[in-house]
Amino acid sequence: MIEAISVSKSFGTLEALKKASLKVEKGSVYGIVGSNGAGKTTLLKILAGIYQQDQGEVRIDGAGVFENVNVKEKIQFIPDALYFFAQHSIEDMAQYYRRIYPTWNEKRYQGFSSIFQIDRTKKVTSLSKGMQRQVAFWLALSTMPEILILDEPLDGLDPVMRKKVKKLIIDDVADRELTVLISSHNLRELEDLCDHIGILHKGDLFLQRELDDLKREIHKVQIAFKGDLPEAIREHKSILYHEKRGSVSLFVVRGAQHDVLQHFQQFQPLILDLLPLTLDEIFIYEMGGLGYAVEELIAE
Numbered sequence: 001m002i003e004a005i006s007v008s009k010s011f012g013t014l015e016a017l018k019k020a021s022l023k024v025e026k027g028s029v030y031g032i033v034g035s036n037g038a039g040k041t042t043l044l045k046i047l048a049g050i051y052q053q054d055q056g057e058v059r060i061d062g063a064g065v066f067e068n069v070n071v072k073e074k075i076q077f078i079p080d081a082l083y084f085f086a087q088h089s090i091e092d093m094a095q096y097y098r099r100i101y102p103t104w105n106e107k108r109y110q111g112f113s114s115i116f117q118i119d120r121t122k123k124v125t126s127l128s129k130g131m132q133r134q135v136a137f138w139l140a141l142s143t144m145p146e147i148l149i150l151d152e153p154l155d156g157l158d159p160v161m162r163k164k165v166k167k168l169i170i171d172d173v174a175d176r177e178l179t180v181l182i183s184s185h186n187l188r189e190l191e192d193l194c195d196h197i198g199i200l201h202k203g204d205l206f207l208q209r210e211l212d213d214l215k216r217e218i219h220k221v222q223i224a225f226k227g228d229l230p231e232a233i234r235e236h237k238s239i240l241y242h243e244k245r246g247s248v249s250l251f252v253v254r255g256a257q258h259d260v261l262q263h264f265q266q267f268q269p270l271i272l273d274l275l276p277l278t279l280d281e282i283f284i285y286e287m288g289g290l291g292y293a294v295e296e297l298i299a300e
């Protein structure tokens with residue numbers, strides 16, 4: 001289990017992370033989303049034990065992570081900017097990992113060669129960006145990690161490899177309760193993988209929910225009337241967005257489905273549709289509440 005309790009981190013005068021708290025249960029997949037510069041990488045690096053927090057506590061299975069070798073052996077962190085030793089082939093890197101990780105699984109490493117299909121004698125730094133990312137997953141998953149921390153993990157992978165890597169992660173979560181923390185701007189992808197979502201903005205982890213709850217709590221309403229839109233319809237306290245498209249009005253409203261329906265039905269519309277939002281849309285509307293301009297970003 002990963003726990004962060006009121007964790008803060010500054011770089012000079014910049015507060016990159018402000019009292020962030022989160023809990024990722026064993027076997028759970030937690031996605032961090034946020035605007036550029038929100039503090040996602042900073043948070044992941046603290047949880048992976050690469051940066052030390054200024055304040056607060058970080059615990060992996062109850063123990064501190066910074067400079068704690070026993071804990072770090074259980075964690076694999078794949079950063080957004082990958083690093084490999086300049087002259088090392090894949091096999092040399094594997095040898096390095098074999099020496100460091102007592103949990104290294106040789107059978108798995110050999111077996112993955114049919115998935116990744118890259119010549120193991122090749123120098124890693126001579127490979128393409130996407131191939132280097134494949135190597136990062138190949139090595140990381142061969143150590144049988146208990147915790148996987150991924151920063152923009154699928155960036156640069158082709159669609160087939162994305163699918164294969166996602167399957168490897170999902171299988172490890174199902175088969176051996178791998179705990180995963182992922183940051184990504186690709187919300188469509190997070191939607192496939194995550195059961196929990198946290199939204200970070202300017203160092204503040206301001207919203208955390210189970211993905212299913214998040215989706216249940218916010219709705220897109222398409223509504224049309226014979227005449228004009230009744231003025232009182234806008235009085236629902238949790239309307240996040242409203243737009244008129246011809247004779248149809250679109251509302252994004254936070255609240256329980258039953259309450260939202262009841263509010264709109266009382267005006268006896270000609271058409272009333274309640275639609276689910278994608279994670280992309282939820283992110284855009286929630287960020288809109290924080291002053292981000294949403295109008296030009298609205299998904300259909």
Ligand SMILES: Nc1ncnc2c1ncn2[C@@H]1O[C@H](COP(=O)(O)OP(=O)(O)OP(=O)(O)O)[C@@H](O)[C@H]1O
Pocket residue numbers: 011014016034035036037038039040041042043
């Ligand atoms: N080593 C560092 N030294 C100084 N400032 C830093 C350092 N690392 C991050 N920052 C600053 O901290 C803030 C958060 O950066 P971070 O990389 O964590 O954001 P992010 O959410 O991962 O962004 P992105 O989505 O753009 O990758 C930014 O303002 C960044 O400039």
